[in-house]
Amino acid sequence: MRKNHPNSVSLMALTCLPAVISEAAMADGDPKRGSRVFQQQCAACHSLERGRHMTGPSLADVWGRKAGTAEGFGRYSEALKKNPGVVWNQPSLDAWLQSPNAFIRGNQMTFGGIGDPQARSDLIAYLKTVSEGREPSAEQSGMMAPGEMVKLKEIGPNAQVKAIRYCGDAYHVTTVAGKTYAFWEFNLRFKTDSGANGPPRGKPVLVSGGMMGDRAFIVFAHPEEIGASIKSRC
Numbered sequence: 001m002r003k004n005h006p007n008s009v010s011l012m013a014l015t016c017l018p019a020v021i022s023e024a025a026m027a028d029g030d031p032k033r034g035s036r037v038f039q040q041q042c043a044a045c046h047s048l049e050r051g052r053h054m055t056g057p058s059l060a061d062v063w064g065r066k067a068g069t070a071e072g073f074g075r076y077s078e079a080l081k082k083n084p085g086v087v088w089n090q091p092s093l094d095a096w097l098q099s100p101n102a103f104i105r106g107n108q109m110t111f112g113g114i115g116d117p118q119a120r121s122d123l124i125a126y127l128k129t130v131s132e133g134r135e136p137s138a139e140q141s142g143m144m145a146p147g148e149m150v151k152l153k154e155i156g157p158n159a160q161v162k163a164i165r166y167c168g169d170a171y172h173v174t175t176v177a178g179k180t181y182a183f184w185e186f187n188l189r190f191k192t193d194s195g196a197n198g199p200p201r202g203k204p205v206l207v208s209g210g211m212m213g214d215r216a217f218i219v220f221a222h223p224e225e226i227g228a229s230i231k232s233r234c
C-alpha cells in the first residue's frame with residue numbers, strides 16, 4: 001500500500017530525517033494540533049461521540065475498526081462496505097486522508113484530502129488518542145465545537161444561550177456567561193434535538209460551525225422555542 005502512496009508520512013519523514021520508519025513518523029503526530037485539524041476539517045461531518053452519526057459515521061472508535069462497520073450507521077456507500085479488509089490504522093488512515101478517492105474509489109465522503117503530511121500525522125495521532133479514550137482537552141473558544149455536542153444537557157454558561165436579538169441581517173446571540181456573538185443571518189442555523197443528547201427545554205446551546213468562527217448553530221429542545229427566543233430589536 002505504501003508503494004502506491006509515495007507521499008505518505010513515512011517516506012516524507014525518510015527524506016527529512018535519517019533512518020526513520022513509519023512508527024517514528026507516527027510518534028511525530030501531535031494530538032493537540034490534530035484536534036485543531038479535526039475541528040476545522042472533519043467535525044462538520046463526524047462526531048467523536050460513540051454512536052453519534054452525522055453526515056459521516058462516528059469516529060469515536062475508528063482506530064482498529066474495519067472500514068464500513070460503525071454500528072448503527074446505515075448510509076455507507078457500497079464502495080466502503082465492500083472494501084476488502086481495510087482496517088483503520090496509521091497507514092490506511094494516512095492514505096485515506098491524503099486522497100479518499102484514490103484509496104477507496106467510489107466512496108461518498110465529500111472531502112478532497114489533506115496534502116500536508118504533518119497535518120495528517122497530527123490528525124491521525126488525535127484519532128488514535130480519542131479511540132483510546134485519552135482525548136487531549138480541546139481548546140475552548142467559548143462556543144462548543146460540533147464534535148463536543150455530546151452533552152448538550154450538561155453544557156456550561158459559555159455555550160448556553162440566554163438571548164437572541166435579530167437586527168438588520170444579523171443575529172446577536174448572548175450566552176449565559178454574558179458574551180455576545182454576531183452572525184450574518186445566513187450563517188446561523190437553528191436546529192432541534194429532542195433526544196437524549198439534546199439540550200433541556202428552554203436552554204438552547206450555541207455550537208460553533210466553522211473554522212472562521214463566523215458560522216454556528218443553535219440547538220433547541222423543541223421547535224416551538226425557536227421563534228419565541230428571537231427578539232427583533234436594533
Ligand code: HEC
Binds near residue numbers: 041055079
Ligand atoms: C462533508 C462531510 C465529511 C467530511 C468533511 C469528512 N468526512 Fe469522513 N466520511 C464522510 C462520509 C459520508 C463517510 C462515509 C463514506 C462512504 O460510505 O463512502 C465518511 C467516512 C470516513 C471514514 C471511514 C469510517 C468507517 O467507519 O469506515 C473515516 C476514517 C473518515 N471519514 C475520516 C474523516 C476525517 C478524519 C475527516 C477530516 C479530515 C473527514 N472524514 C472529513 C463525510 C465526511
